[in-house]
Amino acid sequence: MAPASVATAQNVNYINGEWIQGSSSAVTDIVNPANQDILAKITLAEEADTVRAIEAAAAAFPAWRSTPVQDRIQYMFKFRALLLEHADEIAPLTTQENGKTFAEARAELQRGIENVEVSCGMPTLMQGYNLEDVSGGIDELMIRQPLGVVAAITPFSFPSMIPLWFLPYALTTGNTVILKPSERVPLTAKRLFELLEQTGLPKGVANLVIGAKSSVDTLLHHPQIRAISFVGSTPIAKYVYGEGSLHGKRVQCQ
Numbered sequence: 001m002a003p004a005s006v007a008t009a010q011n012v013n014y015i016n017g018e019w020i021q022g023s024s025s026a027v028t029d030i031v032n033p034a035n036q037d038i039l040a041k042i043t044l045a046e047e048a049d050t051v052r053a054i055e056a057a058a059a060a061f062p063a064w065r066s067t068p069v070q071d072r073i074q075y076m077f078k079f080r081a082l083l084l085e086h087a088d089e090i091a092p093l094t095t096q097e098n099g100k101t102f103a104e105a106r107a108e109l110q111r112g113i114e115n116v117e118v119s120c121g122m123p124t125l126m127q128g129y130n131l132e133d134v135s136g137g138i139d140e141l142m143i144r145q146p147l148g149v150v151a152a153i154t155p156f157s158f159p160s161m162i163p164l165w166f167l168p169y170a171l172t173t174g175n176t177v178i179l180k181p182s183e184r185v186p187l188t189a190k191r192l193f194e195l196l197e198q199t200g201l202p203k204g205v206a207n208l209v210i211g212a213k214s215s216v217d218t219l220l221h222h223p224q225i226r227a228i229s230f231v232g233s234t235p236i237a238k239y240v241y242g243e244g245s246l247h248g249k250r251v252q253c254q
Helices: 047-066 069-085 087-098 102-119 161-172 186-198 213-221 234-246
Strands: 013-015 018-020 027-031 038-043 129-135 138-142 149-153 176-180 206-208 225-230 250-253
Touching: 013 047, 013 186, 038 186, 047 149, 047 176, 047 206, 047 213, 069 087, 069 102, 069 161, 069 186, 087 102, 087 186, 102 161, 149 161, 149 213, 161 176, 161 186, 176 213, 186 206, 213 225, 213 234, 225 234, 234 250
Parallel strands: 149 176, 149 225, 176 206, 225 250
Antiparallel strands: 013 018, 013 206, 027 038, 129 138
16 A cells, blocks of 8 residues: 555644644654654644644533434544545554554454444433432432543554554544544544544534644643543553643543
């Protein structure tokens, strides 16, 4: 498979239903670690781009939250079909920008697709419960509701699988989402979002930000971000957990 062209790879940020370049003044090379070929040149998202994504997700949240869960999962059924159809196209992108073998790249994508499949059961998975007479004259009712705008910060090591650990569940439970993958592997994430866009998902519900530390810090500090999921190294996990918690967010780090 030929490397992605520079022209198509530059617009790697997907914000409010539009593909845009980041506002960084510096150009970043996406390099194939196997042979040092330059696969693409991109401009990274900065704070302003990340804020724009957060605002788009916040604006989209009320309507998405009100969309019945049975309707929300229909987008994931379509997404699953598209991922399967294009699996042997996505995996080489992962191989090129990450360096793992095609077999490994294809296997990790399959694990990601399995998460999309599980998320299609959300009408059952997010059910609450009720219990009568937990105490004298008292009944208990538990319901599960979306938080709002949530973010996932994912690593270089699994460009397709780990984003798909988070996106399908966050979306089907009614949250709006910002994915911030490693800026070293943007091409796989871009392709995932191109397919997600084909499902007809409403604008602003899912956003892709390809940035570095300034984007991470914006997600950790911005008051409209309600929760953050992170996978990466222990030192960065401690930083994400500390900063996110300090700013009142629910944070899970692996």
